[in-house]
Amino acid sequence: MLLYLRLLKESLSFALNALRNNKLRTLLSLLGVTIGIFSIIAVLAAVDSMDKKIKEDLSDMDLNTIYLIRFSFGPSDVPRWKREQFPDVTYEEYEYIRRSVNNIDKMSFNVFTRNENIKYEDKTVNSISVTPSTNELIDIEPIKIASGRFFNESESNSGSSVIIIGSEVATGLFGDVDPMGKKIRLYGQKLTVIGVLKNKGKQLLVKVVIFLFIFQLIF
Secondary structure, three states: HHHHHHHHHHHHHHHHHHOOOOHHHHHHHHHHHHHHHHHHHHHHHHHHHHHHHHHHHOOOOOOOOOOOOOOOOOOOOOHHHHHHHOOOHHHHHHHHHHHHHHOOOOOOOOOOOEEEEEEEEEEEEEEEEEOEEEHHHHHHHOOOOOOOOOOOHHHHHHHOOOEEEEEHHHHHHHHOOOOOOOOEEEEOOOEEEEEEOOOOOOOHHHHHHHOOOHHHHOO
16 A cells, blocks of 8 residues: 555656646646646537527428428438429419318418518628518518518509618618618519518528519519
């Protein structure tokens, strides 16, 4: 037992002497260990925060919702080159499915387009995600209106030139002025603002604009 204690004492003494005699090496070693530990903590914190954010966003989605698009979000036996040749779902197909398929609670037709610039007088907000949609979208997606309203069935069927904008878009175009009833320009057309989406931090809906006039242009 005494032999083990003596070996332990000598080992500690040797280690302390080595640390005293190699101060630079000791400092660099401690710095490396410290940086490594903080890096691991930072990565774990970021992953945990991202996991919570994803779960929070997905919690608003209805598990009974089905998205019908030409793209594949998972593994597929169909070659990629062939999938890229698939046509987009048309508005006529949307209407046919709505008439023919039973037990569908709500069904919405959406057009995913490239980002666009939106203007009001001399002000412009760039790279805005635009989603032309039918009125049922608000019953399917967790869209929250801060002010104004969403478009109704009559406006949807007639393709009225109305638009709902995100909170960042409203701030960028109008500042503190109420945007309700104002006419903004998109795709070379004037659209009337009837609603503003609720600010949800950095989520997608903050900068998105949803409108109907595109149906008159496409269909």
